[in-house]
Amino acid sequence: MLEQHIKVMSLLQKAGDITGRKKLQKMIYIGKKLGMPFYEKYDFRRYGPYSEELSLRLEELHQFGFISEVREEKAGYHQYRYELAPMGEHFLAGKAERATFAEQETIITEMNACSSKFLELISTVLFLEPARKEEVIRKVHTLKKTQNYSGEDIDRAYSYIERWKQQAK
Amino acid sequence: MERLALTPMSKGNAMLQEEKVFKDPVHRYIHVRDQLIWDLIGTKEFQRLRRVRQLGTTFLTFHGAEHTRFNHSLGVYEVTRRMIEVFKGHPHWNEDDRLLCLTAALLHDIGHGPFSHSFEKVFETDHEHWTRAIILGDTGVNAVLRRMGDEFPREVADVIEKIHPNKLVVSMISSQIDADRMDYLQRDAFYTGVSYGHFDMERILRVMRPLEDQVVIKNTGMHAVEDYIMSRYQMYWQVYFHPVTRSAEVILNKILRRAKALYLDGYAFKQTPVHFIPFFDGNPTIADYLKLDEMIVFYYFHTWEEETDAILADLCRRFLHRRLFQYVEFTQHFIMNEWSGLKERFKAIGVDPDYYLVVDFSSDLPYDFYRPGEEEERMPIHLLMNDRNLHELSRESEIVEAISGKKRTDHKLYYPQDILHTPGQEDTKREILEILSN
Structure with a gap:
């Protein structure tokens, strides 16, 4: 029961807190592509890979009181901050055999330290793989015109992906 | 079968001398004029969709729900074809995209398998992967598509996967008010026999306008769209979530x-x-x-x-x-x-x-109802106002606003x-x- 929900909670526990729905969406997508046991279905949306299933799962976890979702007002916009709630901690404590992501802690911490915009780029590159790099670059520039990613940004995204893939092995 | 005299139209396609029509209980007639579309329908991969129900196990609740992905795919093609008729002559519509659009509409579900929702969960696969594989792989569908050029299959796959640079074409097949939803809501309502799920599609088509990267609705058509949104909401709870x-x-x-x-x-x-x-x-x-x-x-x-x-x-x-x-x-x-x-x-x-x-x-379910956006991940439905500005639908419609933030779990x-x-x-x-x- 709640196997997929537990994985999302475990990732949140490992990350501490995650600010922004977009960031959380992209972190789980990238984790999935790196072989973490997430099975949410993703498709390509305005800001790259997005999972309706994950969005609903977060809503369910919030309703159960297992995670907290705090709306934070910023200058001209708002964003949501997620963390594991005490009830969620208590629930996870009873799940001895769950994935704890202990081995992926560095990757999760590094992902969480990246900006949402950069995670959007990394997840888009991963979505477009296995196309050749030149093809991916061309597509990033057309699909993500408004984000103005530079060649340097894309190279940096590739180097993060490569490093995380090595770490995930 | 009758012999067809073919009129050249574009590389790899020709217009059928005589239009083919399929009788359809939802759209009355589905019109096929392109040899390309006719040949795609004839492939064994497309014919296979006759043996895959559109609503999976719903027939055990609503006994009429025996319709298939084949019916729905033809329906999406027909809605797209009618949309294109409306778009002709509008500044942002390029008639060269017509076949790409129609082909993507027809093939958007080609990768669905039997009871695909459960099947994909258990076997850790997804129909999007198979759609791409069937379009790009060694298949009858690919052979027909390649007649249009080596790049055409990839373009079709990209539209379906929503990574094609032409966002207008993508949004016609896949957005919050698209040909896919407009067909399946009406078709599912018809075959399940429920009274909700119906809306005035003709009116919506008449007020749709192509813009650079999306399809928008003239503000005079807001009430028809409200009806569509309500239909989606009711079908979500009454049929899909039964x-x-x-x-x-x-x-x-x-x-x-x-x-x-x-x-x-x-x-x-x-x-x-x-x-x-x-x-x-x-x-x-x-x-x-x-x-x-x-x-x-x-x-x-x-x-x-x-x-x-x-x-x-x-x-x-x-x-x-x-x-x-x-x-x-x-x-x-x-x-x-x-x-x-x-x-x-x-x-x-x-x-x-x-x-x-x-x-x-x-x-666990693959359906949703309208929400204005989630940090703008999903493009909302935009109304084209008289001053040419765009307003998000729930800002103008109290009915849509009332159901947009509702619990969906x-x-x-x-x-x-x-x-x-x-x-x-x-x-x-x-x-x-x-x-x-x-």
């Missing part, structure tokens, strides 16, 4: 899981499930995938009904003869206080909770009630029933 359908889906999912687990444990099936083995092993090819349809799946369910494994045989019997699970609402209280005790009691009466005590969540616990009323271990069974009734 608890009986979900019960059937739960059992179907458990059948596939049990068969896979048995195979991996080396169980000797009375009849080797050859069609499933590549999926059990996790290495299916396109050919394996295309061989599997609902007729094949039902055949195996019939054979598995006779298996010596009691769980597999029982689950198949339940599915085939509609002996479905009962359900109760599943709450946080249940998770924290009752779950482990309930599981233990199921084990005590000899019923495996992994197969007979199942929680089903909204997030629902959790149920499914279990076989009949087992709890059989003789033996009555005390434990009574305790289980008490927990469930609370």
